Amino acid sequence: MTSSVRVGVDIRPFRAWVLAPERLRGLADRHATPWDRVDVGNSVRLLGEWKRLAVLARDERPAMYVYEQSGPLGVQRGVISAVHLDSRLLPHEDVTPAHTDGMVELMRAGEMSMPPILLGYSGTDRIAEQLDAATRRRPLTELRTPDGQEHRVWRLAEREICGQIIDALHQRAALIADGHHRHVAARRFRRDVHAAGHGRGPWDYLPALLVDTKRSPLRLRPVHRVLPHADPWKVLAAAQQWFQITALSGPLEEWLDVLRARAYHGPAFIVATPDRAFLLDRPDAHFLSGPCGRFPESLRSMHISVLQAFLDTVRDSPAMAVHYEPSAPRALHVVREVGGIAAITFPPSKLDLSAAAATGVRLPPKATAFGPNPHPGLVLRTLPSPRLP
Incomplete structure (x- = not known):
């Protein structure tokens, strides 16, 4: 009742x-x-x-x-x-x-x-x-x-x-x-x-x-992803099919500056391995209509949707562990200690969240943190x- x-x-x-x-x-x-x-x-x-x-x-x-x-x-x-x-x-x-x-x-x-x-x-x-x-x-x-x-x-x-x-x-x-x-x-x-x-x-x-x-x-605030059991080179090989990849250097703060600049123009995120980091942006149209096609059209070009769709394609199985970490430095620390990859992202905008809530459209789990x-x-x-x- x-x-x-x-x-x-x-x-x-x-x-x-x-x-x-x-x-x-x-x-x-x-x-x-x-x-x-x-x-x-x-x-x-x-x-x-x-x-x-x-x-x-x-x-x-x-x-x-x-x-x-x-x-x-x-x-x-x-x-x-x-x-x-x-x-x-x-x-x-x-x-x-x-x-x-x-x-x-x-x-x-x-x-x-x-x-x-x-x-x-x-x-x-x-x-x-x-x-x-x-x-x-x-x-x-x-x-x-x-x-x-x-x-x-x-x-x-x-x-x-x-x-x-x-x-x-x-x-x-x-x-x-x-x-x-x-x-x-x-x-x-x-x-x-x-x-x-x-x-x-x-x-x-x-x-x-x-x-x-x-x-x-x-x-x-964003919620970053850590896949401790992922093969970094397998992940990057898959990314070459769908994204423009740019190698990053310097400290984390400089990576985030690059990510911030690219994110204004479309979906972008960082994949960090234990010793390298790469910016992934400009997803291929086939990726947006393929792996991202399971999302409602209004979500397909959002950072978190593109990231989630990409990670789903590179996980060996749905059971592969994904850890959620609101701190980018801690996400990097985990990867450097245990291996795998960290995916560093930006949060959706408040307008994105309000639109999703008002229309009943749901973002992927752990899309953001307040x-x-x-x-x-x-x-x-x-x-x-x-x-x-």
């Missing part, structure tokens, strides 16, 4: 588990969260331990939570709340089914929602005033992460103020800036619960950080898991 599609974003307060950083034992723990573990069993055990040791403390009553971070990576402010899954949320990229499967399993075993997804919306002065007022009080929790960012959370429980925010967001759609896999996993979890005969409940909502993009503009990323473990939400067949 699902509700009808909402006109805008339908939110409500919830009782959160809030991180108490002072109870964490070490610096590594201060940046970790129970969801950072790949193994479901270890994640669930760590989550239980954090509850037992009061590293995570249950809030006394339902509330919304004002969240703010600031530091060298940028400034971001928004409100964390439970968002109905039938709200008007606009995705812009596809997901990887296997990654979503793991999230659903973790939600069932841990009986917790995944960390809040990041939503961008066009706000009002009234909401901004309420968030400003909240941040003048003492924060509920705060911590500094190793990247230099300061993270703070304030409780927002006044019924009238929460009601004003709820009413304002009822009239607005929101772009899914980060969290497509978590969004799909939450919808799958709800579908399974409803199919088992359970009605409406907390599984109809997922936690989200809603950011007014006029007040806190989101920085658009930043700065919110802390994944400051505010978490219990998700009771009813008995499923």
